[in-house]
Every structure is written in C-alpha cells, then in structure tokens.
Amino acid sequence: MTIYVGNLSFQATEEDLQEVFAEYGEVGRISLPTDRETGRKRGFAFVEMKDEAKEDLAISELDGAEWLGRELKVNKAKPREGARPSGGGRNFSNSPN
Template sequence: MTIYIGNLSYRATEEDLRQVFQEYGTIKRVVLPTDRETGRMRGFAFVEMDEDAQEDAAISELDGADWMGRQLRVNKARPRERDSKQVVRQSGF
C-alpha cells in the first residue's frame, strides 16, 4: 500500500516527510512529484512504508493534521486512472 499526502506545503522536502512518517515505522520510499515545466512541487506526495499496519497508523494520526501551515489530507493512494487520450497515445493511434 502507498500513502497519498495532499494539501502539502510547497516548502516540504523529502527529508521533512521522512521525519514525520518515521515515527510510524520504516519508510521504503518517498515521492514528491514536480511540475515538468517549472520543476516546482505539485503540492502532494506519496510515502510507502514496510508494513500496512504502520501505514494505517500514519493515516489515522496525520489525516487532518496541521503541518507547515496546511491541513493535510492523508489516505490510501488509489491507482492512477487512465483517460482515453492516454490509452490512444500509448497504443500508437
């Protein structure tokens, strides 16, 4: 399972997220997506931890928490939905 963190401060770094989430267990991976054109953070991140129980505890404790002046949205990440344009481009049509 992967955790989605939304409404994230644009000042947040990977190290900031590691410090917050390590309180709940071992972190496998942190991803901070950036805008392709500007290179700036997009205001959300993904964190993957070793155990589902650790991720559940982090979600339960951090969803709605005020962090860096913003109220976080923390939940289980859902698979990215593909739109029809994306499918057409990948299939070569």
C-alpha cells in the same frame, strides 16, 4: 503500500516527510512530484511504508493534521483507472478518498 499526502506546503522536502512518517514505522520510498515546466513542487507526495498496520496508523493520525501551516489530506493511494503504466509501472491517483 503507498500513502497519498495532499495539501502539502511547497516548502516540504523528502527529508521532512521521512522524519514525520518514520515516527510511525519504516519508510520505504518517498515521491515528491514537481511540475515538468516550472520544476516547482506540486503540493502532494506519495510515501511507501513497509508495514500496513503502521501505514494505517500514520493515515489515521496525520489525516487532517496541521503541518507547516497546511491541513494535510492523508489516505491510501489508489491506482489511476485507465492510466498507462509508466516507468516503474505504478500510477497513483492524487485525489483523496
């Protein structure tokens, strides 16, 4: 179960996201992509949670919430259509519903 978190502040860290999502349940993994050329954060993340009911609660509570000066876009990540699997074989779209 993976959550897409968009419109993130560029100052947000994996530790920040861990702290926020841990309030809703056990967090498995966090991915905070960076630009290949500049190394800068791209303004979105993926958060894996262990329990789907708690994932749904986190989505409903955090979508639209203001955090670090930005209004978050939070929803279930969707596999990218037509994308080739890379690395772990998971490709998620970074677009909201």
